[in-house]
Amino acid sequence: MPVEHRVAARGRLRARVVGVVAGRVSVPGMGQEGEGGASGRGRCVGWPALDERRGPLQASLGTLGQRLQPGMADSAQAQKLVYLVTGGCGFLGEHVVRMLLQREPRLGELRVFDRHLGPWLEELKTGPVRVTAIQGDVTEAHEVAAAVAGAHVVIHTAGLVDVFGRASPETIHEVNVQGTRNVIEACVQTGTRFLVYTSSMEVVGPNTKGHPFYRGNEDTLYEAVHRHPYPCSKALAERLVLEANGREVHGGLPLVTCALRPTGIYGEGHQIMRDFYRQGLRLGGWLFRAIPASVEHGRVYVGNVAWMHVLAARELERRAALMGGQVYFCYDGSPYKSYEDFNMEFLGPCGLQLVGARPLLPYWLLVFLAALNALLQWLLRPLVLYAPLLNPYTLAVANTTFTVSTDKAQRHFGYEPLFSWEDSRTRTILWVQAAGSSAQ
Numbered sequence: 001m002p003v004e005h006r007v008a009a010r011g012r013l014r015a016r017v018v019g020v021v022a023g024r025v026s027v028p029g030m031g032q033e034g035e036g037g038a039s040g041r042g043r044c045v046g047w048p049a050l051d052e053r054r055g056p057l058q059a060s061l062g063t064l065g066q067r068l069q070p071g072m073a074d075s076a077q078a079q080k081l082v083y084l085v086t087g088g089c090g091f092l093g094e095h096v097v098r099m100l101l102q103r104e105p106r107l108g109e110l111r112v113f114d115r116h117l118g119p120w121l122e123e124l125k126t127g128p129v130r131v132t133a134i135q136g137d138v139t140e141a142h143e144v145a146a147a148v149a150g151a152h153v154v155i156h157t158a159g160l161v162d163v164f165g166r167a168s169p170e171t172i173h174e175v176n177v178q179g180t181r182n183v184i185e186a187c188v189q190t191g192t193r194f195l196v197y198t199s200s201m202e203v204v205g206p207n208t209k210g211h212p213f214y215r216g217n218e219d220t221l222y223e224a225v226h227r228h229p230y231p232c233s234k235a236l237a238e239r240l241v242l243e244a245n246g247r248e249v250h251g252g253l254p255l256v257t258c259a260l261r262p263t264g265i266y267g268e269g270h271q272i273m274r275d276f277y278r279q280g281l282r283l284g285g286w287l288f289r290a291i292p293a294s295v296e297h298g299r300v301y302v303g304n305v306a307w308m309h310v311l312a313a314r315e316l317e318r319r320a321a322l323m324g325g326q327v328y329f330c331y332d333g334s335p336y337k338s339y340e341d342f343n344m345e346f347l348g349p350c351g352l353q354l355v356g357a358r359p360l361l362p363y364w365l366l367v368f369l370a371a372l373n374a375l376l377q378w379l380l381r382p383l384v385l386y387a388p389l390l391n392p393y394t395l396a397v398a399n400t401t402f403t404v405s406t407d408k409a410q411r412h413f414g415y416e417p418l419f420s421w422e423d424s425r426t427r428t429i430l431w432v433q434a435a436g437s438s439a440q
């Protein structure tokens, strides 16, 4: 039975802490390069400017236990560190959590903060590292502050990933932008100095004009113009994180932040891949090509994205001057292919076939169907949620070349992919097979 704690501060209920191994919540304790061209500092059409909607951080942190000096002093290199992963039960978050436990020798406590806690967290509690599961909402400033207090490093992956119209634009903004603001303010107030933010390629593009971004890097010039709430929210949140770099945190030292921008992540736990697999099974083993094979879509393996987060978090102190305020695309050895051809690398070995060397439907018909889906979504909204994969935005993303080619993470913090393309492919195939058969 999980132990449940309620952390009270200022008389208010804090985030629910579920299953703290040693029954304690806080273990308080505990340093630019001018790069950045594909900056993502683009325009969000029809969205509020950064300073609007700003709310004060209301939580006080007074009762959350003693605090050592912020920062990780040289003399304390051997000291065990407290990490917080927001969104730690999501697709990427779970991989980050497991990667930290496997590959971060200085890890002393791992706090996993999520709105929905996964049952798999239970199995992690038998290891040598204290794993603290915290059920909480990033939009609630006091819950975030309670979770951040005493952490040395925050990896902020929590986000509302919705390009299908399931959530309202306001909700997406609230979770992705206000949630990120709450995380930053919590770091400042509690003296947490190191923040790694999971951004997205969509901060850069594809833009509303469908311009190709062909094997670009962080300095590639690109007109970043967003209309959709999701990329808008990611761009605004990323800007908040980068602008927070250098802010003085409680204790007087500067906050060090960076943002990682994955392209389309794939791997174990990727729900859209599983949905395509199930759809193919329903169609008798066939999928039908809709996008020209010549359109390249950037993809990166989840294990490598997680590894990049772990390394960035580890190196932020030592390389603060270089890494602080920087953005990094996430990359590995995954091949450049169209979205559908890439998926077939996994779905093919699972028995599916992609029909057609060229798209079976003319592009104008796809545009029409995508618009029809959007109209139906709007008409049906009062009655039922209609949120198919195809809509004008997803069609534009799938149909616009967006790939990265960079070594910035290698130069700045020594990142090399942990998983080869062959490993990433095999792991993903095994997962698709298992996920598909469990659905039968």
Ligand SMILES: NC(=O)c1ccc[n+]([C@@H]2O[C@H](COP(=O)([O-])OP(=O)(O)OC[C@H]3O[C@@H](n4cnc5c(N)ncnc54)[C@H](O)[C@@H]3O)[C@@H](O)[C@H]2O)c1
Binding pocket: 086, 087, 088, 089, 090, 091, 092, 093, 113, 114, 115, 116, 136, 137, 138, 139, 157, 158, 159, 160, 161, 175, 179, 198, 199, 200, 201, 234, 261, 262, 263, 264, 265, 266
């Ligand atoms: N999946 C991709 O291809 C991709 C690509 C680039 C960037 N990203 C970014 O990576 C991050 C993780 O994405 P993912 O694909 O793992 O998504 P996901 O939905 O699987 O994970 C997000 C997690 O955040 C949690 N969460 C959502 N709202 C929350 C809230 N209000 N409070 C606390 N927790 C909340 C969810 O419960 C979930 O566990 C996101 O920030 C996303 O923008 C994802």
Ligand SMILES: C[C@@H](CO)CCC[C@@H](C)[C@H]1CC[C@H]2[C@@H]3[C@H](O)C=C4C[C@@H](O)CC[C@]4(C)[C@H]3CC[C@]12C
Binding pocket: 161, 163, 199, 200, 201, 202, 263, 264, 265, 272, 290, 291, 339, 340, 389, 390, 393, 394, 395, 397, 398
């Ligand atoms: C036209 C269909 C024919 O088969 C294919 C539609 C595919 C789309 C549903 C997906 C194509 C590209 C995906 C996005 C991309 O990989 C990058 C993303 C960034 C990330 O931050 C969130 C997820 C996503 C927007 C991802 C979502 C699904 C696609 C649009």
